[in-house]
Amino acid sequence: MVGSRDQVIKKITAWGRTILTQADIARDLSPDPWQYPPVQRPYPRAYSRRQALKLLGLSTATGMVTVGCQSVSGKMIGPTGRPLKNRTLKTVKVDAEGQITAEPSVKVTYFDEPYLNPSLGKALPLRMVQIPAGEFLMGSPPAETQREEKEGPQRAIQVPSFYMGAFTITQQQYEVIMGENPSYFTDDQGKDGANLPVEQVTWQEAEAFCQKLSQLTGRTYRLPSEAEWEYACRAGTTTPFCFGEKLTTEIANFFADFSFTENFEENYRNTPVAVDSFWPNEFGLYNMHGNISEWCADDYHDSYQEAPSDAKPWKSADAQSSKVIRGGSWFNDTPFCRSASRDKNSQTGRSNVFGLRVVCEA
Secondary structure (H helix, E strand, O other): OOOOHHHHHHHHHHHHHHHHHHHOHHHHHOOOOOOOOOOOOOOOOOOOHHHHHHHOOOOOOOOOOOOOOOEEOOEEEOOOOOEOEEEEEEOOEEOOOOOEEEOOEEEEEEEEOOOOHHHHOOOOOOEEEEEOOEEEEEOOOOOOOOOOHHHOOOEEEEEOOEEEEOOOOEHHHHHHHHOOOOOOOOEEOOEEOOOOEOOOOOHHHHHHHHHHHHHHHOOOEEOOOHHHHHHHHHOOOOOOEOOEOOOOOOOOEOOOOOOOOOOHHHHOOOOOOOOOOOOEOOOOOEOOOEOOEEEEEEEOOOOOOOOOOEOOOOOOOOOOOOEEEEOOOOOOOHHHHOOOOOEEEOOOOOOOOEEOOOEEOO
């Protein structure tokens, strides 16, 4: 863009007016910009030069104008075309005995899927957390307690940024999109199960949910790849669990005592719990260990031999191949809830421990 300062500003203003109209960022001028139902306005709306530059985060008082493609007025814009939100959460760290040693604060950036908000009422939103790009070592080291050969060999994976559900899909969210609730557990301690994880979902049904959600919202929702899932679960850690060396029923919902000792029921809830229970990991994701097992997009392979070095789903030539399941569940004991643990089932396998967590492409 070449010319005098005034010419540059005029060109950017004309471009900005078009962008503002197309992206509907005009809502920033409303007293309640995110109200539901949205304010209906006639378009195109007229913008003065000052209004257009102000909403684009630019100023006529500077000698040089810089445009950020992903930000408006200093705010990062998410897949919805609206500013992303920030929130500070508490996570936990545990020692080798499972005792909580720290509760550090973590800042997460996210958006709530606006299409679902009017239908969910006071139930949990479909909250999509921004997962930063990075590199991690996928799989478990040979010395990790209770590891299996299928968790190796370890390999370094570069993961681009993406958005992942802070929670697994709830029963109410699933019913809003699919018109039915297949879950076995629908009672949450005497309350309705709106915020319980949807379960008894096959891989094919999980795929159908993502496709329909994408069609209704105009955004690309899908199941995570196995690499994305483990990267998000670990959240920068290399320990067996994202909280540390040991998992306890104080911080996760799983079967802690498969030895069936006299007091085993004290450590076993025998049911899924609300998806926002316990502490999140350092990326702001809840229940990555236990509660409900989560489908991934990948075909199952017996090991990571000859696995791709990127974070995309690893597919095979067999269209009927079994699919990867991650995270463990309320029914599983400790080894199956580790960050690196892997399981599989057929594409039509149905169980009250199978659910899903979605990814939205950045």
